[in-house]
Amino acid sequence: MPGWRVPRSGRILQAMLAAQIALAGLIVFGDFRRIAPDLWRANSTPPAAVPVRPGDQTRRYAPRDLPRDQPAGPGFPRSDEVPQRLQFTETQVSGLKTVLLEGAIEPGDSARLAQYLDQRRSAPEQIALHSPGGSVTDALEIGRMIRAGGWPTVMQAGAACFSSCPYILAAGTDRRVSRTALVGVHQHYFGENTLLPAFLAVESIQHGQGEVLDYLDSMGIDLRLSAKAMQTPPANIYILVEEELTGFALATEMVE
Template structure:
């Protein structure tokens, strides 16, 4: 290998290291304010009212209900007749697990949700499968559907939400890129947001729902009021019993 070729390789490697360091520094700079000054918003236990709808988002501290254990880290499937309860975080690969479970244990007419969210891509795939299967989605009293979970809720042919349930949205991560230039990471985020908005439109949900998500940081959640759930068509029915 010639000296000039060796210099070129060293230059390319140095450029890649430099880009990685710049991206790392930018990511660290964006995270330092959150570390030094985490959200001071109230917790989800405090009821929301118009103009007071931002709550602290701490999914690892959430439980499945009063006096119960922590939320499972990935979705669990609990069938009871033709009703399926889906509970826990949405992890990568859960859409495939749901597909297999539905093929093996279905059909179901209703799916009840209780989830702090997680993988956006898996939530979109699950929502599409629910719509294709003609299943109703529901939220029971005092349950949660946050972050990516509302996209699963949106998949229901009917979407029934109890008035004491909490449905909330915020900014999402669509994967972090530490190899490619920053503009490519921005493109990934924009592409992800575009996919979400297309999905909502396909499901008959008003994509303007995303305006609340885009201005709410990842460590907080914007909890939608019942009238907002109906305005954006995320809920077709708000129940009190």
């Protein structure tokens, strides 16, 4: 009928359906990246390390890759290639007995870390990080473990902490971040099996995001951090500048 318009409620439902279809497409794309990581990596490059300045902070995110052009600080035994799952290395940072968590965060890594810490003769004095991220569930479990242990977290010169890794950084009782370290966030996928109908996928993501918000709040982190993550697509990474690291309380101290 000429002049007939779709009711406002209908337009809202159409918009919601379109958003769910788009989200489902992103999820399937994410599954393809996970199923064929070698093909994905062959056509991607690590995010540029510098320059990063306010308003120019979004970089390409390449899973399992980290920038290597930043010189490593003393006591930072960074591997030539990023480990495919977390590895635990004992080192000394600023005279403190430190365990470096390096590599991608894979399902089951939180249990592996708990076993590693149980088998140590003495507890570490702090936890260092260098990771492109990975399993959100494991990152949150590791974070809770660190907070329960009362350990500080540290980002050394030349280190990077992307995707779910900042949730581990957030758990430190003190959080020292080098001004040459890189900390970045973006949107996450939640759950192992994401080949789901769109409405179920949306429900899973909303549940997972709610858990992240509760976690950050319990760690004393400004929830504006999560807003930056949700505004950044999974294929990109938003690198936080010093004012954001301290303003969001993700860093309690910036060091050289």
